[in-house]
Amino acid sequence: MNRMNVCAAVGTLALASMAQGQVWLSGVVNYSTFFGGSSSSEPAEYDNILGTNNSPITINGAPRGTTFPLVVGVNNFTTSLQSGYNGFSLYFATDANPFNRPFGSTPDLVTYGYTNVPLALNPGALVQTNGQFSGTVPYSGATSVNIGNYTLSVTGLGIGVNGNSNTFQITMTEIPAPGAGAMLALAGLAAARRRRSV
Structure with a gap:
């Protein structure tokens, strides 16, 4: 050669x-979970999604409805919610448009925890979706998801206590091209x- x-x-x-291509974090729902990751039947929900009647949260200080481009490596996020709500339903997209999925869509990735360690959900755990007090749907228990040509996983978590904000960390790795x-x-x-x- x-x-x-x-x-x-x-x-x-x-x-x-x-x-x-690129991957964006397009929607975040924050709520309470029990052991194993199942949520209560209709808990208080907070989200950063436009057009819902949930209580709002902002992510990284950006206005509600903002989508966030992810980079290969670690991506850190801080919410405006200062509480012990310990479950996160996360939605991703391959474009920068505002969240536009139907009401009650199954999240792409779900995490929960009690300290700074994200825990794996039990397969079939009932998790919250997008919308006002949206119904619970069963989650596979997966700790990572492939979106486009990337694998996404939650590698850090912080549940707000003593006035601290909730935080989460998404790590994105590239899937090698064939x-x-x-x-x-x-x-x-x-x-x-x-x-x-x-």
């Missing part, structure tokens, strides 16, 4: 990475051959 082919392979990798490893290996092999021929 000559230098031109190596450059072409690396360029293709870069274009594939750029084409993978064939990316083989292309990198070919580029490395070509570079090694070039060094030997010098």
Whole structure:
């Protein structure tokens, strides 16, 4: 493989990475849960979603309805809610538009906890959805979700006590594009051959 082919392979990798798109955090519902992650039948709900009658929260000080682009790595969020509400139903999107899912949509990812450690929900735990006192739906118990070409998981949690705000942390990792490893290996092999021929 000559230098031109190596450059072409690396360029293709870069274009594939750029084409993978973006993921946004589009909706957050914060509420009370019990052991195992199930919510009470109709708890007080707080959300950052426009068009609901829930009590509002803001995320990272941004107006209600704001969506947040995620970056690869750790993404930290602080809510305006200062309480022990310990469950979070999270919704994601692949565009920056305001939250637009139907009432009562199943969340993409759910977490809960009592300290700074996010806990896995029991499979089938009933969780809150978007809307005013929305009905509970069973959750799979998954601790991560694939959105687009990324895997998202909750890796940190802070439940507000003594006047502190609730916080959560989302970690996003890239799913390798098919064939990316083989292309990198070919580029490395070509570079090694070039060094030997010098």
